[in-house]
Amino acid sequence: MRQRRLLVQVAVAAVLLGLVALLVNNLAVNLIRTGLGLGFGWLGRPAGFALAETALPYAPSDSYLWALTIGWLNSLKVIAAGLVLATGLGVAAGAARGSNNRLLRSLAGSYVALIRQIPLLLQLLFWYFVAFLGLPSVPIGGLIRLSNQGIQLLGLNLSVEFCAVLVGLTVFTGASIAEIVRGGINAVPRGQWEAFRSLGLGEGLGLRRIVLPQALPAILPALTSQYLNLAKNSTLSIAVGYADLYAVSDTTITQTGRAIEGFLLLLLSFLLLNLLISGGMAAFNRAVLGRLNRSR
Template identity: 35%
Template sequence: MGKGDIDSIDKTVPEAVPFFNDPAKRSILYQLGAMLLLGLLGYYLLSNTMANLERQSIATGLGFLEKESSFEIGESLISYSAADTYARALVVGVLNTLIVSFVGIILTVILGTFIGVARLSTNWLVSRLAAVYIEVFQDIPVLLQLFFWYAFFYELLPSPRQALSPGAGIFISNRGMVFPVPESHPAHKYMAAAFLGGCLCVYLLRRWARKQQARTGKVFPVFSVSAGILVGFPVIAWWLSGAPAAMDVPALTGFNFEGGVNISPEFSALLLGLVLYTAAFVAEVVRAGIQAVSHGQTEAAMSLGLKSGQVLNLVILPQALRVIIPPLTSQMLNLTKNSSLAVAIGYPDFVSVAGTTINQTGQAIEGIAMMMVVYLFFSLTTSAFMNWYNKKVALVER
């Protein structure tokens, strides 16, 4: 390259790009425009709302939470009466939502795994039945299923006087299922404490066993010892505190049962509907997860001399879980969100209590906002936990 070539290069500064053709500046303009538009929309809605609220003389703010609720709630985990505040009523609702979601998720995972495995069974009959189950329960709206089970419990089960009794002290009627529970006794607190202590011991034991195996190669029977600790500690605590055995047995008084624990038809219908519906989706998730692990993995593990339990625990499950967990999380969240359909069959979950609160106080905006915040909180915590767990089991590539 000669000297002349360099000289001939145009050294003039390029002409400034017009403002609207510069991508960087244009993008700022777009973003400002979008925010301005959103702000204007927000302002418009807010000013309309304020004007409307003023016209209907509805007070804003969360002051109503301190007022007396003056409505009853059918079932509650904590003591509650109509004389309590709205805040307490809402807490009752949140607890009811949590209990139905928690129990529902556990049952769904068990049933879904069972059906998912059945779907892959080499037994033609079992696998067909599982396929039919999945297709039918996925394709019917969950709300319709809830109505169906609720009507089923309410119309087909006998009244308390003719209650079915499948076992001593257990009665099933259209008022729910009652069964005996141990009478309250301080021993239960000690048993709970012993159980928690047992959990801690099991955790430490597992850590120790893993280190021990890494150091010496010896496998410590962690599972049976842990099971022993978890069952044994509470039993010892029960025995040490005098072995109370008195039971609170339900008995028919008037038109309903007293004593024992009552599971209402609303709760049962909601739980049954949600579990049967979501389990169909979980079954598909589990099936996909198991199919994602190739058969060669099983064969390789067996040829290494692992026992079938070890094959499942050390080779198949860790790989299948990686595929299963993200969609499983979203199914759990779906179940939690669908539990809000409780309002349709009269189970006092959070949405139902908040709805009653809105009707009584007229605080629609605050009520809906609380609904959304509570469910967002559930969703975000569940997905944060599952993301953490997912990271733990995720593939570590070397």
């Protein structure tokens, strides 16, 4: 039995090495065909294209490397904001699905059922072309102004493209997070609900103080997957013209013809981002488990 397991492991390792060798061979053949070789010196040349949205100062005379950095920052901006907002929306909708209030329960269920049936790309196009480009110029309370040119919020000018991507990612991911939260809440024994009710705590307070902390170990692993999906789904923002890393990389590859190097940089960038998200959630999960163990 032990020898059989060893042979299986050796066979799997051989297959993986063969696949790696095949990929390296294909890369070498493609480099020979293009006649360009593999190099990154082009990153220092002027990009020559403008970006509609920049987190830091940028001009077309700046290098391709700086243009890609701006795209990376734009991606980080929409992903970070999307993670926060999607989590809040998902937790609220997931809690509402288990509420005693029939109206709240129905609204949350309808939201989840509808959003999960529509592809994200169509939702992004809806938010961009229908919702935000059709906005009239409306001030709200003197601190917020809505218009088809963007949203002014507490001194921040948010472009239409950014708002459409952010809302689309938030609404789409929030629906999946709502189901995760609902499953985690249902995993908590009903005796815990009866316990806080017997103490006179309201539903909302009991949910926040008693139920959700105990549901976190069941919620966090699946929540991590949704966070990674949101980061990867952000590449669809190219459909509405948002200058994220993928959009800037696509323009760079088109102009330079350096498809292999461009895709390598893109893959490494998203790999780093996903590792950061996974590592952060793993640390948070360990902290939650440690706190629960100490409280027992």
